[in-house]
Amino acid sequence: AACIPIDRAWFPFVVVIAIETLFRPFFPGMQNLYNDWANFLLYGFLFAYGYRLAANDALREKFTTALPAMLAIAIASFALYASLSAVWAAEAIPYGRRLAIAFLRGIAECSWVLSLFSVAKKTLNRENAALRLLSESSLALYLFHFAILSYVMVFLLRFSWAVAATYYAAIALTYIIFALVYAIALVRLPPIRFICGIRAKRIGK
Secondary structure, eight states: OTTSOTTSTTHHHHHHHHHHHHHTTTOOSOOOSSSOHHHHHHHHHHHHHHHHHHHOHHHHHHHHHTHHHHHHHHHHHHHHHHHHHHHHTTSOOOHHHHHHHHHHHHHHHHHHHHHHHHHHHHHSOSOOHHHHHHHHHHHHHHHHHHHHHHHHHHHHTTSOOOHHHHHHHHHHHHHHHHHHHHHHTGGGOHHHHHHHTOOGGGTTO
16 A cells, blocks of 8 residues: 555546546446446545545645646546537447547546635635534435435426426425435434534534
8 A cells, every 4th residue: 555656646637537448438327336337436436535635734735736727627628528528429439439538537527526625625624603514414415315316306207397497406305305304313313423423512403
């Protein structure tokens, strides 16, 4: 492990680009829970790397200092990725083109994630009640949102709404239901509170 250059600024780019180019051409479909290796590896790495960022002040500072360059890379790579994806979407894409799209996707993903992280470090690194609540509830939202969203979508798909209306209704209902579940149940169940990192003093508020 000591030989892995995990604290180098280029390390997450290499890993994310490698995952995308090696796996995305073969696993391009919808997310699922049994054979979606491109997303399993991508999200697994980003989740683990987030812990490294949280534990290393110098590493966080590197990305914060490089924010203008990362934003430029993020915008340019995403624009090129979106353009090529749109141009090549209507035809059977050869492997070389799929590889190029996956490569650009990897650059865009990593640069956007790190750019947004750096923006948050600059603008949200302060103390107030709203940020404390959002920070404390974020892990619970991550853990429970998919189950809530699944039930919401089963309900909404019964209606013949436009795709955009269904999309925004699903987002709104998911957040509303989560807020209710969080306030009524999650903060009052000690095992769940412990798993989600919710401080006990929130109970009763």
